[in-house]
Every structure is written in C-alpha cells, then in structure tokens.
Amino acid sequence: PCPHRIEEKLLANVSQHQKSLFSDFIVALYKVYSELYFTYLEINPLVVLDESIHILDLAGKLDSTAEYLCKQSWGDVAFPPPFGRAAFAEEAYISDLDAKSGASLKLTVLNPSGRIWTMVAGGGASVVYSDTICDLGFSSELANYGEYSGAPSESQTFEYAKTILSLMTREPHPRGKVLIIGGGIANFTNVASTFKGIASALEEFKHKLIERRVSIFVRRGGPNYQEGLRLMRNLGSTLGVPIHVFGPETHMTAIVNMGLGKSAVPEIRRNDSIPSLFSLGQSESGEAVGSNSIAEVAVEAEKEAGKAAEKGGVAPSLSDGEELECGKKPLFSSKTRAIIWGMQPRAVQGMLDFDHVCRREFPSVEAMIYPFSGNHRQKFYWGHKEVLVPVYKEMSEAMQRHPDADVLVNFASLRSAYESTLETLKYEQIRCVAIIAEGIPENLTKKMNKMAKEKGVAIVGPATVGGVKAGCFKIGNTAGMLDNVISSKLYRPGCVAYVSRSGGMSNELNNMIARSANGVFEGVAIGGDRYPGTTFIDHVLRFHGNPRVKIVVVLGEVGGIEEYDICEALRDGRISKPLVAWCIGTCAKMFTSEVQFGHAGACANAERETAVAKNKALADAGARVPSSFDDLPQLIEIVYKEMIASGEVVPRPEVEPPTVPMDYSWAQELGLIRKPASFMSSICDERGQELLYAGMPITDVFKEDIGIGGVISLLWFQRRLPDYACKFIEMCLMVTADHGPAVSGAHNTIVTARAGKDLVSSLTSGLLTIGDRFGGALDGAARQFAQAYDAGMIPMEFVNTMRKQHKLIMGIGHRVKSLNNPDMRVTILKDFVLERFPSHPLLDYALDVEKITTAKKPNLILNVDGVIGVAFVDLLRGCGAFTMEESRELIEVGALNGLFVLGRTIGFIGHYIDQKRLKQGLYRHPWDDISYLVPQNFS
Numbered sequence: 024p025c026p027h028r029i030e031e032k033l034l035a036n037v038s039q040h041q042k043s044l045f046s047d048f049i050v051a052l053y054k055v056y057s058e059l060y061f062t063y064l065e066i067n068p069l070v071v072l073d074e075s076i077h078i079l080d081l082a083g084k085l086d087s088t089a090e091y092l093c094k095q096s097w098g099d100v101a102f103p104p105p106f107g108r109a110a111f112a113e114e115a116y117i118s119d120l121d122a123k124s125g126a127s128l129k130l131t132v133l134n135p136s137g138r139i140w141t142m143v144a145g146g147g148a149s150v151v152y153s154d155t156i157c158d159l160g161f162s163s164e165l166a167n168y169g170e171y172s173g174a175p176s177e178s179q180t181f182e183y184a185k186t187i188l189s190l191m192t193r194e195p196h197p198r199g200k201v202l203i204i205g206g207g208i209a210n211f212t213n214v215a216s217t218f219k220g221i222a223s224a225l226e227e228f229k230h231k232l233i234e235r236r237v238s239i240f241v242r243r244g245g246p247n248y249q250e251g252l253r254l255m256r257n258l259g260s261t262l263g264v265p266i267h268v269f270g271p272e273t274h275m276t277a278i279v280n281m282g283l284g285k286s287a288v289p290e291i292r293r294n295d296s297i298p299s300l301f302s303l304g305q306s307e308s309g310e311a312v313g314s315n316s317i318a319e320v321a322v323e324a325e326k327e328a329g330k331a332a333e334k335g336g337v338a339p340s341l342s343d344g345e346e347l348e349c350g351k352k353p354l355f356s357s358k359t360r361a362i363i364w365g366m367q368p369r370a371v372q373g374m375l376d377f378d379h380v381c382r383r384e385f386p387s388v389e390a391m392i393y394p395f396s397g398n399h400r401q402k403f404y405w406g407h408k409e410v411l412v413p414v415y416k417e418m419s420e421a422m423q424r425h426p427d428a429d430v431l432v433n434f435a436s437l438r439s440a441y442e443s444t445l446e447t448l449k450y451e452q453i454r455c456v457a458i459i460a461e462g463i464p465e466n467l468t469k470k471m472n473k474m475a476k477e478k479g480v481a482i483v484g485p486a487t488v489g490g491v492k493a494g495c496f497k498i499g500n501t502a503g504m505l506d507n508v509i510s511s512k513l514y515r516p517g518c519v520a521y522v523s524r525s526g527g528m529s530n531e532l533n534n535m536i537a538r539s540a541n542g543v544f545e546g547v548a549i550g551g552d553r554y555p556g557t558t559f560i561d562h563v564l565r566f567h568g569n570p571r572v573k574i575v576v577v578l579g580e581v582g583g584i585e586e587y588d589i590c591e592a593l594r595d596g597r598i599s600k601p602l603v604a605w606c607i608g609t610c611a612k613m614f615t616s617e618v619q620f621g622h623a624g625a626c627a628n629a630e631r632e633t634a635v636a637k638n639k640a641l642a643d644a645g646a647r648v649p650s651s652f653d654d655l656p657q658l659i660e661i662v663y664k665e666m667i668a669s670g671e672v673v674p675r676p677e678v679e680p681p682t683v684p685m686d687y688s689w690a691q692e693l694g695l696i697r698k699p700a701s702f703m704s705s706i707c708d709e710r711g712q713e714l715l716y717a718g719m720p721i722t723d724v725f726k727e728d729i730g731i732g733g734v735i736s737l738l739w740f741q742r743r744l745p746d747y748a749c750k751f752i753e754m755c756l757m758v759t760a761d762h763g764p765a766v767s768g769a770h771n772t773i774v775t776a777r778a779g780k781d782l783v784s785s786l787t788s789g790l791l792t793i794g795d796r797f798g799g800a801l802d803g804a805a806r807q808f809a810q811a812y813d814a815g816m817i818p819m820e821f822v823n824t825m826r827k828q829h830k831l832i833m834g835i836g837h838r839v840k841s842l843n844n845p846d847m848r849v850t851i852l853k854d855f856v857l858e859r860f861p862s863h864p865l866l867d868y869a870l871d872v873e874k875i876t877t878a879k880k881p882n883l884i885l886n887v888d889g890v891i892g893v894a895f896v897d898l899l900r901g902c903g904a905f906t907m908e909e910s911r912e913l914i915e916v917g918a919l920n921g922l923f924v925l926g927r928t929i930g931f932i933g934h935y936i937d938q939k940r941l942k943q944g945l946y947r948h949p950w951d952d953i954s955y956l957v958p959q960n961f962s
Contacts, residue, residue, distance in 0.1 A: 026050055041071065048076050059096055060089035060466050089464035091438055111135075113186050117169070120182055126175035127461070128183050130167065132190065137166025138198060139283070140191045142184060142221065144206030144243065145172050146551055147525025148275065150580060150607045151652050152205050154634075155276040157610035158651045159283055165610075166191065172527065173461075174212040178712040180220030188224055192231035199236030201282045204255075207531035208271050208507060209245025210488045211369070211500040213692075218243070218251035222258050223712060233263045240278035244271030244534070246504045247692060271510070271534055276653055354455055354481055354565065355492040355545070357381070360389045360427045363499075364418075364443055365434030367391075370499040371412065372403050372686070379406040380505065380514045380680035381494045386410065389425040392418050406683055418443075422450045429454045432489065432499050437462040440485065444471055448478055457498045458484035461552065468554045475556055482556020483547060488526025490547035491533070493517060501548075503530055505683060510537070514680040517542025518672050519659070520566035521576035522559050524551050528578055528607075536576065539656045540663035541674055544572050553583065560588035567598055573672050574601050574662055577646075581608025581634040590644035601662045604646040605655050608634035706738050717741045731756070735925075739918060742904045747859040751898060754855060755891050755922045758848040761930025767792040772931045776938040777946040789931040793924060795833070801919040804834025804892030808869050809914065818871040834889020835872070841882040849890050856894045862901045865893040888923070895919050 026046040033049070034042050056064050063084035070077040085093075087102055103110070117130040127146065139156055143149040149170035156165050167190070171183050191200060204221060225232065225239075241255050252268050259266030267288050269278060280286040363371055371388050378387050386405055391414045398420075400411040415421040422428070431453050435443045440460040447456055456475070463471075463485045475482045483490055489498025493516040502508050511533040519536045521543065523529045529548040536543050547562050549555040559577055566572045575598075579586045586606060592598045612635055630636055642648040649658045666672040690696045706717055714721040717737040724734065732749030736742060744752075764773060772789035780788075795803060811821040825832050840846040853870075856863050869885055876883035885893075899910040913919070 024050060024053055041073075044071070044074070044076065057466060060086040060093055060464055062086045062465055086464050086466065088437065088462040089466070092464065111190075113190055117183060117186055120179065124173075124175060124179055126171065126173035126179060128169075128171050128175065128179065130169040130183075130186065132167050134164070134166050135190060136194055136196075138164040138196045139201050139203070140166045140187060141169065141203045141205065142187055143170050143203070144209065144212065144217065145525065145527030146170050147523070147528035147578075147580065147607065148205065148207040148531070150610070151276060151528070152203060152279060153610040154607055154652060155279040156203075156283070157613045158653075159279065159285055161283055162610065162613035171217070172212065175217060175220075177216050177220040177223075180217040181223050181712050182220075184221045184224035185227065188228040188232070191237070192228055192235050195235055199238065202237055202239045203279060203282055204239060204241045204243075205275065205278060206243045206245075207275055207527045208503060208534050209243075209248070210503045210526060210530050212245060213247050214243050214245045214251035215247040215254060215692075218254050220712070222254055225258060225262060229262055237264050238282065239264060239266040240269075240282040241266060242269040242273055242275060242278045245507065245530070250693060271507075274535075274653070274656060275531055280653070353492075353569070355430070355490070355496045357383055357495040359387055359430055359492075359496040360425070361387055361430040361432055361496075361498075362389055362421055362425060362428045363391045363432050363434065364447075365391075366393045366395075366414075367434045367499070368401065368403070370432075370434070371401075373500060373504070374497060375403055375405055375410075376505055376683050377491075377497045377502070377508060377513075379683050380508060382681065383495075386412075387496050388412055389428040390415060390421045392416075392421050404684070404686075406681065418446055418450075422452065426452055428452065430457070430496075430498075431455075432457045432459070433484075434459050434499070436460055437485075441467045441471055444482075445474065448474055448480055451478075453480060455481045455483065456556075457487065457489045458482060458550070458556070459487060459489070459499060460484075461486035463552065465553055468552060468556075472554060472556045481561070484550040484552075484556060486526075486552040487548045487550035487555075488529065490529075490545070491543070492545040493543050501526070501529070502533055504689075505685075507533070509680065510534070512537045512542040512677075515542070515678055516544045516571065518544055518571065518573040518666070519576060519663070520544045520562075520569070520572040520574075521546045521578065522562040522566075523548050523578040524555070524580050525578070526551075532576065532578060535656045536659060539660035540574065541672070544569070555585075558585040558588065560585065560592060563589055563598065563602070564592065567600055572600070573666050574603065574659070576659060577602065577604040577641075579604065579606035579634070579637060581606065581611050581637075582632050584632060586637045587631075587640060589646070590640050593641075593644040593646060601666065602646045603655070603659055603662055604638075604641045604648055605652055606634040606637045606641070607652060609638070609651075706741060717743075719743070739921065740904070740913070744898075744904055745902055748898050748902050750859075751852075751855065751894070752922070754852060756926040756929070758852060758887060759891075759923050759926030761927070761933060764934060767797050768927060768931060769934050772934045773938055773943075774946045776935045777943045779945070782932065782935055785935045786928065786931050789934075790924060790928070793920070793927070800833040800888035801892045801895070801923055802914055802917050804832075804889045805896050805914045805919055807833050808865055808872070808889075808893050809896050809911075812865055812868050818868060818875055822872060822875050832872070832876070834869070834886060834892050835876050836883050837886045838882070840884060840886070842877050842884060843881060846884070846887065848887050849885060852887075852890050852894065853885075856890075856897065860894070860897055860901060863894065863897045865896045865900075866890070869893040891922060892919055895922075 026043070029046045029049050030042045034045050037045055052064075055061075061083050063082075065082045066078050066080070068079050070079055085097065085100065085102075090097070090100075111132045114130050114132060117128050121128040129146075129149075139161055141149070141152055141156075143152050149168065153165065153168055156162065167187065169187070171180060175183070191202065239259075241252070243251060248270060252270055255266060255268045259268065267278070267281065277286070281288045361374070371391065374388055375386050378385075388403075391401065391412060393414050394416055396414070397416055399414050401414055403410055403412055413421075413424070415424075429452055431447050433440055433443055433447070433456055437460040440458055440463055444456055444458060447453055468485060472482060483498065489501040491497040491501045491513055493513045495516075497513070502511065502513055507530065508514060511530075513533060517536065517540060519540050519542065521529070521532050521536065523532060523546070526548040529546050532546060533543055545566065547557075549557055549559065549562070559579065563575055563577060566575050577586070577589060586604070589598070589602070589604070593602065612633060638648050647658055647662060649655045663672065667674065685693075685695070687696070691698075708715040716724060716734060719737055724737075727733075729736075729743070730749055730753060732752035733743065735752050736744035736749055761769070764770065768789040771792055772785050775785040775788040807825075811824075816824065822832070837846060853866070856866055860866075869889060873883075873885040896910065896914065899905050899913060900907065905913070
C-alpha cells in the first residue's frame with residue numbers, strides 16, 4: 024500500500040503531524056502481515072504518543088500451509104489446539120501421519136468418554152455425519168470429528184483406524200458404543216484398499232470391541248466399493264460384533280439414524296457380485312435407479328417431440344452442450360479441449376472413458392505438461408482403440424501446438440500450483456483453470472484469484488476434484504469410475520445443476536440427483552479452501568442463464584459468506600428458477616470449542632458465517648431449504664415433480680451409452696479375471712501394512728532381535744532357526760568376509776576398481792571368480808561327505824574311493840595352512856559346532872578323514888569350505904526344522920555356496936572402497952612377473 028493513499032483513505036481524521044507516523048506504521052505492519060503469511064492480526068489496545076506507537080496486546084494467526092515458505096522466518100512454531108480444548112497425543116500422531124502423507128488425515132477428540140465414534144471418508148462427508156448426529160440430539164455423546172481422504176494407502180488407513188479404536192475402547196459405556204464408518208461416493212479412492220486397513224484394525228481390536236459392546240454401521244461407494252463392502256460383511260460374520268453394511272443405494276446418513284435407534288435396520292438382499300460397468304442404473308439391491316421407467320420416459324419423449332413440432336422446432340439432442348449461458352459461450356461443452364498439468368494417467372484415462380460413453384466426436388484431452396521429463400507421448404485408450412497423447416516439458420510449447428485447448432487441469436502440488444497457474448494465465452486461449460491441490464497459502468490464493476479475475480479466467484478450486492457437465496466434459500477424477508458415471512446417468516444431461524464446495528460431496532450429489540430427478544446437467548465443486556477462485560454465485564448465475572437448467576442445487580458449508588450473495592440475487596430477482604440449498608456444518612454451534620473441519624474454509628469466524636445462520640438467510644430469501652441434510656433428496660424430488668407438473672420439465676427417453684472395455688489391471692483388482700502369475704515368491708511380501716519376511720513382520724524382526732542370521736534363516740530357508748544356528752550363520756559370514764588382496768576374487772575387484780569402474784561392476788568381477796577352486800566348494804564338500812557318510816563308508820574307504828576316481832575331496836587342502844600352521848577360522852567354527860550343536864556326526868566324520876589325509880601331507884587339512892559345508896549339513900539335519908529330503912535339496916540347489924558369496928561380498932566391497940580411498944590408478948601387470956613364451960621364429 025502507498026502511504027499517500029493510506030493517509031487519504033484511512034487517516035482523514037488524524038491530525039496532520041501524526042499522519043506520517045500512522046501511515047509508516049500501517050505500511051510496515053502490512054508488510055509483516057503479508058510476508059509472514061498471517062491470516063488474522065488484531066491489535067487491541069494500540070497506544071499512540073506524539074512520536075511513537077505502542078502495541079499493548081496482539082493476537083495473530085499464521086497460515087499453517089505456508090510453513091514451506093516461512094519456516095526460516097517463523098522459526099520453531101507450534102500450532103496449539105483451539106482455546107478451551109486439551110491436546111491429545113493421538114491427535115498429534117494423526118497430524119504427524121497427515122504431514123508425511125499425500126492423503127488427508129484429520130482427528131479431533133471432542134469427548135473421549137463419548138458413545139458415538141466416527142471414521143468418515145471425505146472432508147465434506149465428515150461434516151455431514153457430525154451434523155446428522157447433532158441434529159438427532161446426540162451432540163453430547165459425539166466423541167470425535169475426523170476424516171480420511173485423498174486416497175490413503177492401506178497401511179495409512181490401518182494406522183488411522185487403529186488410533187480411533189484405541190481411543191474408543193479405552194472406557195466402557197453402559198449402553199455400549201456405536202462406530203459409524205461412513206463416506207460419500209469416492210471419486211478416486213480405492214474403497215476396498217482403505218477398507219482392508221480398517222478391517223485389519225478391527226480384527227486387532229476384536230476382543231476390546233466385544234468387551235465394549237460396539238455396534239458398527241458402514242456406508243460407502245466409489246471405486247471398487249463392491250469388494251470393500253463384501254470384505255466388511257465377511258468380517259462381520261467372524262468379528263463377534265454386529266456390522267451393518269450398505270452401499271450407494273442407501274442415503275449417505277441413513278446409517279446414523281439406524282445406529283442411534285431412530286430407524287430400523289432394514290433387511291437387504293446381499294449381492295456381492297460385481298455389476299457391469301455399463302448396466303444402466305442398477306443399484307446394489309438390483310432395483311432400477313431413477314424417477315422414471317423406460318416406458319414412462321418414452322411416452323413423455325413423444326409429447327416433447329410433438330410440442331417441438333407444433334412450435335416448428337425439434338427436440339434438442341441429448342449431447343448438445345453448445346447453448347449460451349447468460350448470452351456467453353458456455354464454460355464447458357462437448358467440444359471443450361483440455362491440457363493436463365502433471366503426470367496423471369488415471370485421471371486422463373477417466374476423462375477419455377467419459378468422453379467415449381458420452382459419444383464425443385474426439386477426446387477432451389489435447390495434451391499433458393510434465394516439466395520433469397522431455398517431450399514424449401503417453402498411450403491411452405479411446406474406447407476400444409489405443410491413442411497417443413503428447414506430453415510436453417514446456418507449457419509454452421503445449422499452448423502453441425494446441426491452440427484449441429481452453430481448459431487447463433492443474434494437478435501440480437500445493438508448492439508449485441501457484442507458479443504454474445500464473446504461467447497459465449499468460450495465455451489468452453485459456454478460459455478456465457481447475458486447481459486440484461489443497462493447502463495453497465491464502466495470501467498466494469488471493470493474488471492468483473485477483474489476476475485470474477482481471478484476465479476473465481474462471482478458476483475452479485483450489486482444493487477441488489473439479490466438475491462435470493453431463494454428456495459433455497469432466498475434469499480429472501470427477502465422478503469417479505465408469506460404473507458411477509453410468510449409475511448417476513452422467514453420460515447424458517439432466518435438468519438439475521449444482522454447485523458444491525466439497526469434491527466428495529459433489530459425487531454424492533450426482534448420485535442423489537440421479538435418484539431424485541432426471542439427473543445432473545452440470546455440477547461444479549468450487550473447492551474447500553477459504554478463498555475459491557469462483558464462488559457459488561458465479562456458477563449459480565451461469566446455471567440460471569442456461570435455458571436447459573430447470574433446478575439449481577447449492578451445497579454450502581460453515582465458514583465464509585459467499586452464500587449471502589445468493590440471498591441477495593434471490594431478493595433482487597436475478598434468480599427466479601427453483602433453488603434448493605443447504606449448508607453443512609450445523610453441528611459447529613453445539614461444540615464447546617473451535618473445530619477445524621475437513622476443508623480449510625470450513626470454520627466460522629463470526630455468527631454470520633455459521634451454517635445455521637446461512638440456512639436461515641437462504642430460506643428467508645426464497646430458497647428451498649430442507650430441515651436437515653437427511654431431507655435434501657426428498658426436497659429435490661418434490662421440486663422436480665413440481666417442475667414436471669407445471670410442464671417446465673419433460674422427461675426424455677434413456678439412451679444406452681456405448682460400452683468401454685475395462686482396463687486389465689482394474690478387472691484384476693475387482694476379481695473379474697485371473698491369470699497365471701509370471702513370478703512366484705514364498706519368502707517375502709511387501710504388499711500389506713508392513714514388510715513380511717517368510718510371514719514374520721519386519722517390526723518383530725527387530726523387536727525379537729533375530730539378527731542377520733535370523734533374517735537369512737527366514738529368507739533362505741523359510742524358517743525361524745534356533746539361536747545357535749543363526750549365530751553359526753553369522754560366524755560363517757564373519758570368517759569368510761575376506762582373505763586378503765591376493766586371492767583371485769579380491770584381485771579382480773581391485774583391478775576393476777582401479778580401471779575406474781563403479782562398485783557394482785567391480786563387485787561382479789570378483790564374484791565371477793567364485794567356483795570349485797575358489798570359495799565355491801561348500802556345496803561340493805557338503806555333498807561328498809554327506810553321500811559317503813549316508814552310504815556307510817568308513818573314512819579310509821571314502822579317501823581311497825576318491826583317489827581311485829581321480830577326484831579331489833572338496834573341503835580338504837590349503838595352499839598355506841597346515842597341521843603345524845592351523846587356520847584359526849577353522850578352529851573357531853569347529854569349536855563352536857562341537858560345543859553348541861546338539862549333534863555333529865558329519866563334522867566328526869570329516870575330522871576322521873582329515874587324520875587320514877594329513878598323514879600323507881600336512882596341508883591336506885579340513886579347510887574353511889569343508890568345515891562350513893559339513894557343519895551346515897549337521898545343522899540342517901539336527902535342528903529339527905528340515906526333513907532329510909529338504910536338507911538334500913538345499914545342498915543340491917547351491918544354497919550353502921551362498922554363505923561364501925554373501926560373506927566375501929563384504930570384503931570385496933571393502934577392497935573397492937579402499938582402492939578409491941587410496942586413489943589408485945589403472946593397474947598394469949609388471950613384465951617381470953610374466954613368462955613370455957612367444958616362438959622366436961615365425962614358421
């Protein structure tokens with residue numbers, strides 16, 4: 024701000040000699056407020072003397088999302104819990120989990136002794152469930168608020184669920200407890216994956232859940248929801264506590280009424296089969312979805328065609344999206360082309376599949392921008408065919424090559440979304456930018472929105488899933504998988520347009536409107552952050568100006584005052600079409616302390632921003648406002664039927680969309696197909712909540728301190744071997760780790776390292792020398808001695824037989840060591856086996872053979888390979904973990920040589936590092952160490 028303008032606008036009543044003092048203070052204060060990313064700053068009182076200003080008390084609030092920008096300036100700032108509420112260690116744990124995850128995980132403990140606990144997916148949905156519990160009169164018994172969203176992994180969901188269950192089962196309640204596992208219809212979160220995490224946590228707390236008499240109610244929809252619901256139903260039959268499971272055919276909050284005893288739990292027909300992605304309007308129970316049957320809409324279509332003919336016109340096409348909105352070109356149409364910022368193949372494929380079922384002439388995705396790679400092409404499917412979508416490193420090139428694109432879908436992270444959006448605004452061809460990222464600092468968001476408004480660009484978001492125009496275009500992951508697109512009838516336009524803050528709730532509205540009316544015409548989620556780029560009124564007026572929109576639905580929420588713009592437009596007549604509105608967050612007034620709901624903007628800073636106040640204002644202005652969210656679908660249906668009765672809406676016949684083949688990976692995820700695996704593994708599994716070594720969780724590996732010997736026993740032998748066996752394995756690695764630089768393996772490693780090669784190349788050159796003559800005799804020694812012993816040969820017979828066959832006895836002999844100069848490595852291992860092994864017949868046999876061979880020559884001793892080989896056979900046969908056949912098989916496959924390979928790898932790496940540290944140059948073998956036997960005369 025300019026000091027002159029401040030003096031002119033704000034300081035007109037201040038004495039002239041103090042104006043510059045005030046203006047300088049305000050400029051400096053605003054600079055601090057802006058640069059340190061405050062969202063709130065109050066000074067009261069402020070004392071002004073002749074030449075100075077004194078701040079006696081100050082309250083401020085920093086924007087926590089700006090920590091990545093201000094960490095150095097802020098220092099170590101701890102964000103405390105809201106005033107009036109204690110902090111819980113579990114809240115801090117979930118907050119830390121959230122910070123380390125790309126997903127959103129939130130937890131606020133309201134009443135640790137409460138009876139009703141929630142585990143809800145989605146920021147908007149979490150508020151709706153809390154509202155419903157409070158509306159039913161149970162606010163004092165609501166124990167927590169929280170949400171998980173943004174596609175958390177199975178392990179993250181497990182940790183989240185485990186934290187809530189630990190709190191819930193800590194104290195008993197005389198009436199038992201209720202757990203609501205709810206959520207809307209997900210756009211992109213794999214429901215089965217998250218439910219696997221929740222199910223694992225429930226199983227872990229099984230006995231406590233039974234002891235606390237917990238009843239569980241589940242409702243969910245979205246990608247792979249059928250498998251998720253089946254998983255929860257199956258769990259219900261073994262968990263020992265009642266679990267009632269429902270899908271999208273049940274209204275979202277109906278389970279709250281059931282759980283709190285306000286309505287009966289219906290008996291539903293279970294149908295765990297996966298419905299076709301392309302069947303029209305089939306609910307999970309098998310009943311047709313929607314307000315009209317095919318026969319009814321066919322009759323109404325004839326009436327509509329007749330009316331159009333009488334007027335000399337024709338009935339409009341179902342896919343027509345080119346009608347004007349308020350006299351302007353529509354924001355989205357069936358010809359909209361988009362550029363995607365970010366590598367988001369799943370979202371792009373979802374957009375192309377939507378295009379295909381909507382019978383678009385060409386794909387809506389023109390190109391992708393990905394700054395972290397060079398220009399290339401990505402393969403996608405367009406119906407049954409494969410197409411290539413260009414990917415550009417530079418935005419300028421993408422814009423230049425695709426001038427028809429007028430929408431940019433920005434999947435950049437919160438750290439780069441601001442810069443990439445500003446770059447987008449430089450190009451006049453772009454009319455709309457959808458910003459998916461959540462948590463862009465508010466100061467940057469306001470600057471970005473101001474610039475977009477100046478350039479006439481509509482911003483959807485930040486913190487949004489996007490929007491959808493039925494039969495025309497969808498943004499990114501909006502509307503979820505094809506099965507939801509079909510069941511919500513988004514492949515053709517209806518007559519209801521909606522605007523919502525929440526992306527998850529927008530998908531719930533798609534479902535709700537398809538069931539209560541003839542479907543969605545267009546829906547937009549403006550985003551959950553405090554300052555959305557476009558507001559409710561922007562889209563409501565746009566919808567109102569479209570002749571094909573007959574009903575407008577608004578789903579607002581606590582926080583902000585944008586809904587009052589709608590009230591004003593209703594009063595001054597700018598909005599005359601039926602408008603159904605509801606603001607979620609009515610529960611906020613019942614909480615004794617401030618609660619930050621799932622969306623950054625969902626927090627009331629004044630009475631006017633509360634959901635209750637806004638719902639009343641909307642009703643007073645003439646909007647149709649239900650008594651609660653529970654009643655919203657019924658009210659939409661009432662208004663829709665009124666429009667049919669008045670002739671404003673004429674139902675049309677359903678059209679079946681074209682089929683789209685399901686992706687192989689998703690069909691496999693749904694369990695619709697099977698194929699032989701390319702690989703089989705029985706030693707390790709990294710897919711679950713934690714890494715498993717032969718079934719043993721990695722946490723137990725460290726908790727029980729099994730050591731490297733124990734890990735080898737699990738990964739090599741699939742068994743937990745006794746402690747003495749694990750210790751012997753570790754001793755083998757220690758004594759074989761190195762034997763000096765002169766042996767062939769170390770020599771090769773050194774030469775390769777000195778040639779400037781990398782670690783892996785140098786190590787490989789050394790390992791390739793391992794064989795029967797160097798280090799690879801463990802298996803041979805074990806095999807020869809075991810076969811002789813099992814055949815009943817006495818040691819002398821064994822030695823004579825090998826001599827007659829002209830074979831060396833593996834594990835016997837040493838170039839340097841002898842009876843008079845024993846190998847201490849052999850002594851250490853031999854003494855350990857004789858002392859600690861329960862039996863050692865093969866070692867005893869080998870020592871008897873050594874007595875015979877050393878009588879001939881003192882260096883024909885039992886060497887390291889021999890003692891390890893025979894001792895390991897004793898270990899396999901004597902530890903009780905293996906059958907005789909399994910022991911033989913391990914020797915035959917070469918498992919014992921692995922001990923030498925693994926041990927000597929340690930030494931080879933040491934030699935490589937040593938040569939690099941010593942900065943040794945290229946090795947050339949000296950001439951005087953080579954006998955040149957070249958013929959003197961050429962013939």
